[in-house]
Amino acid sequence: MKLKRNTKEMRVCSVFGVSLLSFLFFTSCNTDETQTVATFDNLVLEDNFDIDGQINRDIWNFDIGDGAAQGIPGWGNNELQYYTDRPENATTENGYLLITAQQEDFNGAQYTSARLQTKNKFQQLYGRFEARIRLPYGQGYWPAFWLLGDDSDGSIWPRIGEIDIMENVGDEPTTIFGTVHGPGYSGAESISKSYTLQNTRVDTEFHIYGIEWGPNYINYYIDDVLYNQITPEDVPGEWVFNDRPFYIILNVAVGGNLPGPPNAETEFPQTMLVDYVRVYQR
Amino acid sequence: MKINRSIHNIVFVFTLLCLVVSCERGLSEDVQFATFPKNGDIFIDAPVSLTDEFFVSFDPAGGANPDGFGTDNNEAFQGTTSIRVDVPAPNDPAGGFIGGIFLDRGDGRDLTGFDALTFWAKGSTTATVGLVGFGTDFDQNKFAVTRENIQLSTDWRKYTVPIPDASKLVQEKGMFIFSAGTNSTNGFGFTFWIDELRFENLGTVAQPRPRIFDGQDIVQQAFTGTTLNVSGLSQIFNIADGSNVEVSPAPAYFNFESSNLDVAIVNESGEIQIIGEGTATITAQLNGVAAQGSMELTSVGSFNFAPTPTQSPESVVSLFSDAYTDIPVSRYNSFFEPFQTTLGGVLPIGNQSIISYTNLNFVGIVFNDVIFPAEAVSPVNATNLNTLHIDINVQEALQAGDRLLLQLTNYGSTETVGSYLINGSELQQDAWVSFDIPLSSFSGLSDRSRIGLLLFNSEDGPASPTISNIFVDNIYFY
Numbered sequence: 003m004k005l006k007r008n009t010k011e012m013r014v015c016s017v018f019g020v021s022l023l024s025f026l027f028f029t030s031c032n033t034d035e036t037q038t039v040a041t042f043d044n045l046v047l048e049d050n051f052d053i054d055g056q057i058n059r060d061i062w063n064f065d066i067g068d069g070a071a072q073g074i075p076g077w078g079n080n081e082l083q084y085y086t087d088r089p090e091n092a093t094t095e096n097g098y099l100l101i102t103a104q105q106e107d108f109n110g111a112q113y114t115s116a117r118l119q120t121k122n123k124f125q126q127l128y129g130r131f132e133a134r135i136r137l138p139y140g141q142g143y144w145p146a147f148w149l150l151g152d153d154s155d156g157s158i159w160p161r162i163g164e165i166d167i168m169e170n171v172g173d174e175p176t177t178i179f180g181t182v183h184g185p186g187y188s189g190a191e192s193i194s195k196s197y198t199l200q201n202t203r204v205d206t207e208f209h210i211y212g213i214e215w216g217p218n219y220i221n222y223y224i225d226d227v228l229y230n231q232i233t234p235e236d237v238p239g240e241w242v243f244n245d246r247p248f249y250i251i252l253n254v255a256v257g258g259n260l261p262g263p264p265n266a267e268t269e270f271p272q273t274m275l276v277d278y279v280r281v282y283q284r
Numbered sequence: 285m286k287i288n289r290s291i292h293n294i295v296f297v298f299t300l301l302c303l304v305v306s307c308e309r310g311l312s313e314d315v316q317f318a319t320f321p322k323n324g325d326i327f328i329d330a331p332v333s334l335t336d337e338f339f340v341s342f343d344p345a346g347g348a349n350p351d352g353f354g355t356d357n358n359e360a361f362q363g364t365t366s367i368r369v370d371v372p373a374p375n376d377p378a379g380g381f382i383g384g385i386f387l388d389r390g391d392g393r394d395l396t397g398f399d400a401l402t403f404w405a406k407g408s409t410t411a412t413v414g415l416v417g418f419g420t421d422f423d424q425n426k427f428a429v430t431r432e433n434i435q436l437s438t439d440w441r442k443y444t445v446p447i448p449d450a451s452k453l454v455q456e457k458g459m460f461i462f463s464a465g466t467n468s469t470n471g472f473g474f475t476f477w478i479d480e481l482r483f484e485n486l487g488t489v490a491q492p493r494p495r496i497f498d499g500q501d502i503v504q505q506a507f508t509g510t511t512l513n514v515s516g517l518s519q520i521f522n523i524a525d526g527s528n529v530e531v532s533p534a535p536a537y538f539n540f541e542s543s544n545l546d547v548a549i550v551n552e553s554g555e556i557q558i559i560g561e562g563t564a565t566i567t568a569q570l571n572g573v574a575a576q577g578s579m580e581l582t583s584v585g586s587f588n589f590a591p592t593p594t595q596s597p598e599s600v601v602s603l604f605s606d607a608y609t610d611i612p613v614s615r616y617n618s619f620f621e622p623f624q625t626t627l628g629g630v631l632p633i634g635n636q637s638i639i640s641y642t643n644l645n646f647v648g649i650v651f652n653d654v655i656f657p658a659e660a661v662s663p664v665n666a667t668n669l670n671t672l673h674i675d676i677n678v679q680e681a682l683q684a685g686d687r688l689l690l691q692l693t694n695y696g697s698t699e700t701v702g703s704y705l706i707n708g709s710e711l712q713q714d715a716w717v718s719f720d721i722p723l724s725s726f727s728g729l730s731d732r733s734r735i736g737l738l739l740f741n742s743e744d745g746p747a748s749p750t751i752s753n754i755f756v757d758n759i760y761f762y
Binding site: 172 | 487491524
């Protein structure tokens with residue numbers, strides 16, 4: 003359902019806002035009532051993936067297939083993988099969730115992988131969503147940690163809203179991006195910002211990817227760096243992030259419009275390791 | 285670090301960690317200070333702690349042009365000055381290519397804190413520089429690393445040569461090596477500039493994939509008392525821009541291992557000594573990462589070489605012998621299509637070599653200017669020679685009806701073929717039999733002035749080979 007994003011420069015005032023917020027962030031040692039960030043400290047969901055070989059089905063559903071059954075073949079982006087719930091594609095081991103993309107002929111696809119989501123099991127409006135993740139690398143990999151709005155009222159994307167907390171294309175091993183999609187700003191028109199790590203990579207180290215999301219704002223951070231804030235002023239359409247709960251998705255796509263297909267140098271299999279997923283409320 | 289209740293907690297914990305670590309570092313008595321300078325800079329606006337020569341050229345006697353190297357105050361990526369290299373044309377009387385090394389001024393540097401050699405470069409045209417790297421000191425070159433064929437742009441671009449395992453580089457003198465010719469420019473000389481040449485700790489050199497034997501799993505027969513080399517050493521890294529970079533590390537970066545020390549031992553130079561009968565598999569690691577590729581060796585004992593030839597070299601025209609200098613030969617296995625099944629060819633054994641043919645039906649040794657024009661060599665004028673010598677060792681049980689027909693072809697104004705039949709009864713399994721065959725015995729070979737093909741044919745009828753596996757050696761006219 004995620005569609006190709008383009009990077010849009012933030013407005014000057016927003017950049018200033020982020021700088022100010024960062025300043026508050028790094029200088030304050032005690033929780034300050036006036037801060038609008040870092041105030042979500044009530045842990046409401048935590049999965050540390052601590053039981054080997056067992057994904058907690060009280061939290062996670064699997065999306066299966068190539069999207070055709072959902073009416074979006076290639077999951078809306080001409081992706082090449084077939085999602086399964088086999089241990090070859092998703093399991094837990096040594097305290098990590100492993101989502102592994104394999105190169106294999108499977109039900110007409112050349113690749114398999116997995117996509118886990120929490121629809122109807124864990125959904126929440128606002129809060130701090132974060133995960134500690136190590137990503138795969140190489141042309142064609144497209145891992146993501148993202149949220150979709152609940153659609154039980156019959157609304158369809160992009161009206162339901164999409165918050166991409168972290169996406170990466172495997173041929174850019176130092177860069178991630180965070181994006182929102184909504185009515186009038188979806189797909190190629192989505193509102194996005196990338197962040198490039200210095201002296202480290204997404205595939206050699208774990209990094210913490212998160213958002214802090216409240217009324218009329220979504221703050222994006224990686225590790226201890228707040229790198230973007232998106233508010234209703236930044237989107238050229240209706241702000242759809244104040245009116246419904248969202249659920250979590252973790253997946254590794256292969257190919258598709260955004261990363262392009264794997265090439266001869268792309269290594270298979272490779273695994274996205276998730277150390278934990280945590281959600282906080284105020 | 286699993287409990288990160290908020291971001292300023294992370295900052296706090298990090299700060300605390302730093303403090304604690306700093307304290308321990310200050311108090312520890314185990315600290316060892318590096319003996320050699322840790323400076324990574326090589327050329328910024330001037331050479332940094334390099335020898336007075338700055339540039340030590342490859343040997344001009346080998347064709348290297350020592351004149352095209354200098355610095356340029358009109359070009360720089362940063363600062364004022366860059367290195368300028370003028371790549372000569374192949375026919376330049378002062379030398380047809382340029383290359384050499386930069387050496388540390390002192391006893392070497394401690395490069396263990398870096399993960400790559402980097403520099404910025406720019407070309408007068410989009411030429412290719414054949415080789416860049418470090419670790420070559422014109423002494424032992426023990427930790428040499430090279431990257432081949434970097435493509436220049438006409439604007440400044442940054443290049444990275446990953447360090448395979450920096451922990452080895454505690455005292456390295458070879459700061460830089462380059463070599464450039466005009467292969468990519470059709471012989472036209474060009475200029476390129478290098479700036480900001482230094483070792484760096486990028487933190488983004490990742491996903492090491494070392495290889496030996498070009499990543500292949502080789503199965504090979506070996507003989508006790510001989511030595512083989514681990515070949516095809518490489519390592520691929522993924523760097524910050526997402527591209528894969530391949531370098532060729534010296535053997536000393538690898539830890540080689542033999543699975544059976546009674547059969548084969550392998551030293552840090554990658555030399556495999558076969559010391560006993562049995563099977564051993566050679567594998568390697570580089571900085572803890574298992575290398576792709578291996579060699580499974582099976583030694584059946586010492587190799588029984590053919591008798592050393594006794595003819596004096598002046599009277600011999602040799603096609604294949606370690607005892608003589610061979611004439612140019614285009615193919616030791618003709619691979620004639622589509623009917624030839626024969627595989628094999630020259631087989632090195634220790635510091636000698638033989639020819640091994642397997643799955644034989646027929647096969648030619650080609651030394652003419654007719655069959656494969658692209659690989660033309662001169663045929664042999666055997667007008668004043670009278671004998672063909674050949675040693676044959678059959679690698680299977682001989683059976684009644686086995687035969688080996690030798691045929692010589694003369695490429696005169698018309699092609700003429702002379703044949704000589706060796707019966708299976710004249711050959712032995714696992715033993716050398718020497719033949720000295722008068723050329724006059726090759727029936728049908730009237731003209732001997734342009735002999736250019738020796739054919740071995742074991743068929744006793746169409747598609748009906750007899751002997752399938754032979755060794756041959758010491759093939760010469762005299």
